[in-house]
Amino acid sequence: MSARQRDFTLYTYFRSSAAFRVRIALNLKGVKPRQEFVHLLRHEQASANYRALNPQQAVPTLVHDGRALGQSLAIIEYLDEIAPQPPLLPADPFGRARVRQMALAIACEIHPLCNLRVREYLRDALKLSEAEQGEWQKHWIGLGLQAVEEMAGAGRFCFGDKPTLADVCLIPQLFNARRAELELSAYPRLLRIEQAAYELAAFRDAVPKNQPDATPHP
Amino acid sequence: MSARQRDFTLYTYFRSSAAFRVRIALNLKGVKPRQEFVHLLRHEQASANYRALNPQQAVPTLVHDGRALGQSLAIIEYLDEIAPQPPLLPADPFGRARVRQMALAIACEIHPLCNLRVREYLRDALKLSEAEQGEWQKHWIGLGLQAVEEMAGAGRFCFGDKPTLADVCLIPQLFNARRAELELSAYPRLLRIEQAAYELAAFRDAVPKNQPDATPHP
Numbered sequence: 491m492s493a494r495q496r497d498f499t500l501y502t503y504f505r506s507s508a509a510f511r512v513r514i515a516l517n518l519k520g521v522k523p524r525q526e527f528v529h530l531l532r533h534e535q536a537s538a539n540y541r542a543l544n545p546q547q548a549v550p551t552l553v554h555d556g557r558a559l560g561q562s563l564a565i566i567e568y569l570d571e572i573a574p575q576p577p578l579l580p581a582d583p584f585g586r587a588r589v590r591q592m593a594l595a596i597a598c599e600i601h602p603l604c605n606l607r608v609r610e611y612l613r614d615a616l617k618l619s620e621a622e623q624g625e626w627q628k629h630w631i632g633l634g635l636q637a638v639e640e641m642a643g644a645g646r647f648c649f650g651d652k653p654t655l656a657d658v659c660l661i662p663q664l665f666n667a668r669r670a671e672l673e674l675s676a677y678p679r680l681l682r683i684e685q686a687a688y689e690l691a692a693f694r695d696a697v698p699k700n701q702p703d704a705t706p707h708p
Numbered sequence: 709m710s711a712r713q714r715d716f717t718l719y720t721y722f723r724s725s726a727a728f729r730v731r732i733a734l735n736l737k738g739v740k741p742r743q744e745f746v747h748l749l750r751h752e753q754a755s756a757n758y759r760a761l762n763p764q765q766a767v768p769t770l771v772h773d774g775r776a777l778g779q780s781l782a783i784i785e786y787l788d789e790i791a792p793q794p795p796l797l798p799a800d801p802f803g804r805a806r807v808r809q810m811a812l813a814i815a816c817e818i819h820p821l822c823n824l825r826v827r828e829y830l831r832d833a834l835k836l837s838e839a840e841q842g843e844w845q846k847h848w849i850g851l852g853l854q855a856v857e858e859m860a861g862a863g864r865f866c867f868g869d870k871p872t873l874a875d876v877c878l879i880p881q882l883f884n885a886r887r888a889e890l891e892l893s894a895y896p897r898l899l900r901i902e903q904a905a906y907e908l909a910a911f912r913d914a915v916p917k918n919q920p921d922a923t924p925h926p
Contacts, residue, residue: 545858546813557802561816564808571801583789584775590782595764597812598779602820611847616834629829640763 498523501543501551503530504701507601508562509550510662513701515566517692518653519573523552527703530606563597566655578655589649592641592656596663600634603627604666627670635667639677646686653687661687665697716741719761719769721748722919725819726780727768728880731919733784735910736871737791741770745921748824781815784873796873807867810859810874814881818852821845822884845888853885857895864904871905879905883915 500516500523502509516523528534528549535547543558544551551558552565554572559565570578579586602608604627612618612626638660642648648656664684667674674681687693698704718734718741720727734741746752746767753765761776762769769776770783772790777783788796797804820826822845830836830844856878860866866874882902885892892899905911916922 546817546855548817554802559802559805559809561809561812563812563816564805567808568801568805571804583786584772584777586789587777587782587786590785591777591779594779594781594815598781598816598820599764599766602816603826608821611844615843615847616836616840618834622834625833626829629833637764 497553497555499526499553500524501526501528501540501549501553502701502703503528503549504698504704506530506549507605507662507666508548508597510665510696510698511562511658512550512552512565513696514653514658514661514693515569515578515655517695518576518578518658518690519569521569521573525702529703563593563655563659566658570655576652578653578658580649580654585649588641589654589656592638592648593659595634595638595641596656596659599637600631600663601666603630604670624670628672631663631667631670631672632676635663635672635674635677635680639679642679642683647683653690653692657683657687660684661693715771715773717744717771718742719744719746719758719767719771720919720921721746721767722916722922724748724767725823725880725884726766726815728883728914728916729780729876730768730770730783731914732871732876732879732911733787733796733873735913736794736796736876736908737787739787739791743920747921781811781873781877784876788873794870796871796876798867798872803867806859807872807874810856810866811877813852813856813859814874814877817855818849818881819884821848822888842888846890849881849885849888849890850894853881853890853892853895853898857897860897860901862897865901871908871910875901875905878902879911 498521500512502525528540530549534540535549541547544560546560548560550562551560559568566578579589609623612623643650645651647653648660660680661684664680716739718730720743746758748767752758753767759765762778764778766778768780769778777786784796797807827841830841861868863869865871866878878898879902882898
């Protein structure tokens with residue numbers, strides 16, 4: 491039995507950037523998990539049941555053969571190891587490292603500063619104004635994307651002509667950048683990559699509005 | 709010629725938590741790079757020369773055979789691929805994913821919220837008081853360590869009885885938690901792991917105060 495036919499369940503929320511990454515990776519691999527929806531704004535991630543699956547109380551969680559995994563990049567590397575085709579990392583160690591560098595530049599340096607729990611802290615504990623919250627997001631997203639723009643190669647995607655872990659992280663981040671109303675014209679390579687990505691159903695089908703739990707309004 | 713004998717240069721700063729991780733990994737692998745020091749408080753990371761090596765303007769950067777790599781986790785995975793002994797990830801995919809999950813729980817959810825550039829933004833752009841800055845750090849470090857405490861196994865280290873990528877991230881984070889004056893008694897497993905780690909020279913030799921660029925005062 492191949493990995494694709496085994497029992498996968500994805501705990502997800504349509505608007506989560508980390509869940510968006512994992513949805514793209516699952517689509518690229520042709521893995522169709524069952525889905526369970528965890529409504530972040532209703533704080534369903536803090537329930538005792540969910541916390542038993544994911545002590546970080548974050549989405550996504552992938553359950554495979556009864557074992558739960560959190561952290562989107564760990565999940566995607568796992569998928570790439572158990573279902574190697576198509577590969578989401580190059581074959582040579584330096585190429586793999588370059589792709590991981592770009593993925594981590596997004597996953598470590600941009601996204602954690604702008605996710606829901608941080609935005610709630612800025613609003614509720616620090617009492618920042620809407621404008622200050624917006625500036626915060628634009629500052630970190632802009633700084634991070636600038637670095638990725640410089641690191642991206644000249645190919646169709648971030649590294650070469652096929653999507654990798656780097657693109658799987660980039661596309662949800664660009665989606666969030668638009669929600670934060672960041673002007674994106676300073677990142678022409680990234681916009682070109684985004685266009686190439688959305689030519690693929692794997693990326694289009696993973697977009698928040700195309701999820702079963704999507705709601706029209708926040 | 710083995711990977712260990714080739715040309716490695718590490719761009720580092722003694723107090724950087726990400727550089728601390730890479731120093732531990734290099735020590736565990738027995739790789740002794742040349743070192744170049746990048747003084748973060750003097751903003752040497754923003755120089756044109758350094759930026760050409762690392763568009764994120766962050767430490768560490770590892771240059772291997774003339775090619776520069778940033779992002780500590782990408783560097784460590786690279787080292788683990790080119791110098792596989794001793795391994796920093798388990799052999800089976802699920803174990804590897806669990807170790808990466810713990811490493812990313814630290815590298816994505818704790819450290820990016822508390823590093824120098826964020827602390828500078830809190831102080832300079834948001835004009836937070838010292839007390840508010842301290843609360844910010846304690847909040848995110850505490851939340852993150854609680855999740856790692858729940859994820860860590862019952863062995864000597866985070867996963868089993870040998871150090872992995874998870875411990876390489878945990879030990880510098882505990883070091884930072886102490887600098888932020890977080891009370892650590894709520895994390896008995898992590899404290900036990902820390903004790904086991906510091907029995908190894910690879911961890912002790914990587915501590916900030918033992919670096920050539922260490923200064924006694926900030």
